Amino acid sequence: MSPAAAPASAGPLSASIVVPGSKSATARGYVLAALAAGPSTLTGVLEARDTRLMRAALQGFGVRFTDLSDGVVRVTPPERFTPHDVHVGLAGTIMRFVPPLAALAHGASRFHGDVEAHDRPVAPLLLGLQRAGVSIDHPESLPFTVQGAGRVPGGAVTVDASGSSQFVSGLLLAGARFERGLDLRHRGGALPSRPHIGLTVAMLRDRGVAVVEPEPDHWVVAPGAIAARDETIEPDLINAATFLAAPLLVGGSVTTAWPDHTVQAADAILDVLAALGAEVVRRPGEVTVSGDGRVRGVDLDLSLTSELTCVAAALLAVADAPGTISGVAHVRGHETDRLAALETELNALGGRVQQTADGLRVTPAPLHGGVFHTYADHRMAHAGSLLALAVSGVELDDLTCTTKTLPDFAGLWQHLLGQR
Numbered sequence: 173m174s175p176a177a178a179p180a181s182a183g184p185l186s187a188s189i190v191v192p193g194s195k196s197a198t199a200r201g202y203v204l205a206a207l208a209a210g211p212s213t214l215t216g217v218l219e220a221r222d223t224r225l226m227r228a229a230l231q232g233f234g235v236r237f238t239d240l241s242d243g244v245v246r247v248t249p250p251e252r253f254t255p256h257d258v259h260v261g262l263a264g265t266i267m268r269f270v271p272p273l274a275a276l277a278h279g280a281s282r283f284h285g286d287v288e289a290h291d292r293p294v295a296p297l298l299l300g301l302q303r304a305g306v307s308i309d310h311p312e313s314l315p316f317t318v319q320g321a322g323r324v325p326g327g328a329v330t331v332d333a334s335g336s337s338q339f340v341s342g343l344l345l346a347g348a349r350f351e352r353g354l355d356l357r358h359r360g361g362a363l364p365s366r367p368h369i370g371l372t373v374a375m376l377r378d379r380g381v382a383v384v385e386p387e388p389d390h391w392v393v394a395p396g397a398i399a400a401r402d403e404t405i406e407p408d409l410i411n412a413a414t415f416l417a418a419p420l421l422v423g424g425s426v427t428t429a430w431p432d433h434t435v436q437a438a439d440a441i442l443d444v445l446a447a448l449g450a451e452v453v454r455r456p457g458e459v460t461v462s463g464d465g466r467v468r469g470v471d472l473d474l475s476l477t478s479e480l481t482c483v484a485a486a487l488l489a490v491a492d493a494p495g496t497i498s499g500v501a502h503v504r505g506h507e508t509d510r511l512a513a514l515e516t517e518l519n520a521l522g523g524r525v526q527q528t529a530d531g532l533r534v535t536p537a538p539l540h541g542g543v544f545h546t547y548a549d550h551r552m553a554h555a556g557s558l559l560a561l562a563v564s565g566v567e568l569d570d571l572t573c574t575t576k577t578l579p580d581f582a583g584l585w586q587h588l589l590g591q592r
Contacts, residue, residue, distance in 0.1 A: 175567040184424030193405035199265035205247035210400035232256035255279035272346035277320035326350025332360030347393035419463030430459035469493025482555035488534040501530035508547035541565020
C-alpha cells in the first residue's frame with residue numbers, strides 16, 4: 173500500500189463526534205451471550221474487523237446471530253457447542269476470550285491468525301485453562317489447539333497476567349460454566365489495565381453470576397447459569413480520546429458523548445488530556461475538550477489507560493517540555509511492540525524518544541515530514557493522524573488498520589477537521 177498524506181487542519185476545530193460502541197464491551201457481550209442460558213439482544217454493538225471475526229468464531233461453535241437493525245443484534249446460544257477452526261485475525265479478545273468456550277465444545281478447535289498475532293502472548297491464558305482441566309496442544313503461542321471435552325472441571329487456578337489483563341478476563345467470562353466454578357489468582361508483576369477486568373466483572377454480575385474478590389488479584393466465580401440479558405453497549409472512550417486530543421494540537425474544541433456512569437477508565441482518560449494541557453468540561457452525558465494548540469510536557473502514569481500510549485507519545489513529541497510515559501511495559505505485546513514502534517517512527521521524523529523499562533522518555537525536538545509506519549496497529553494509525561495535525565508532510569503507510577475498532581475512522585477524522 174502506498175503511503176498517503178494524512179489530512180491536516182485548516183484552523184481551530186469546532187466539532188461534535190459520535191463514536192460507535194466499545195470493542196471491549198462488544199466482545200465481552202458477544203461471548204457472554206453465547207454462554208448464556210437463552211437469547212440476548214445487544215444494542216449499539218461495534219461493527220469492525222475484530223467484532224466481525226468474533227462473530228465468525230462464535231458462529232462456528234453454533235451460536236446464531238440475527239441482525240435486527242443497525243447496531244442491534246440478537247444472539248442465540250446453541251444447545252451444545254460444536255468444535256471448529258478459529259481465525260483470530262490480530263484480535264487479543266478472540267485469542268484470549270474464546271479458548272475457554274472452545275473447551276466446552278466436544279472435539280478439537282484449532283486457533284490461528286494473522287502473522288503478527290503469532291507474537292502476541294497467550295500462554296498464561298492457556299496455562300490457566302490447563303490448570304482448570306483442559307487439554308491443549310502447543311499452548312505456547314498461535315497456532316494452538318483446544319481439545320474440548322464438553323466440560324471443564326475448573327477450581328483453583330493461578331496465572332501470571334502481568335502481560336495482559338485479558339488473561340484474567342478470558343477465564344472469568346467462562347468461569348461460571350466450569351463444573352466447580354473458578355478460584356482465580358494473579359501471581360506476577362503489576363496487573364495492567366485493571367478497568368478492563370472491572371468491565372468483565374460488572375458484565376458478569378449484570379447477568380446474575382456471583383463474582384467476589386476476597387483480596388486484591390483474587391477472584392472467585394460461583395458455578396451456575398449465565399442469565400440472558402438485553403444490553404446497550406457503551407461508546408469506546410479510548411477511541412473518543414483520539415478525537416478529543418486534537419484541539420491540543422490545533423486549538424478549538426471537540427464534543428462527544430461521555431457516559432455518566434461507566435466501568436471504563438473515563439475519569440483517568442480525561443485526567444490525562446487535562447494533564448497535557450486541555451480544558452475539560454463535563455456535562456450530563458457528554459464532554460467537551462478544548463485546547464489552544466499547545467501541549468504541556470508532563471510525566472504520565474498510564475497504567476490505567478495504557479491504550480492511550482500511542483496518542484500520548486505523539487502529543488509529547490511536540491510538547492513544550494520533556495515528558496515521560498510509565499506503567500505500560502505490557503504494550504510491547506499488543507498488536508505490535510508499541511514502545512519500539514513509537515521510538516522508531518517518532519525518531520525517524522526527527523524526534524528524541526527513548527524506551528524505558530515500562531514506558532518512554534520523550535524530549536521534544538523539531539519534527540519533519542516523512543512516512544509514519546503503523547505496523548497494522550490501529551493505535552499507531554491514531555497517533556500518526558494526530559501527529560500530521562502538527563507536522564507538515566507526515567504520511568501514513570496504512571490507515572485501513574483503523575477498521576479494527578473504528579470502521580469509519582477516516583470519515584470521522586474528515587468530519588472532525590470540517591472536510592465533509
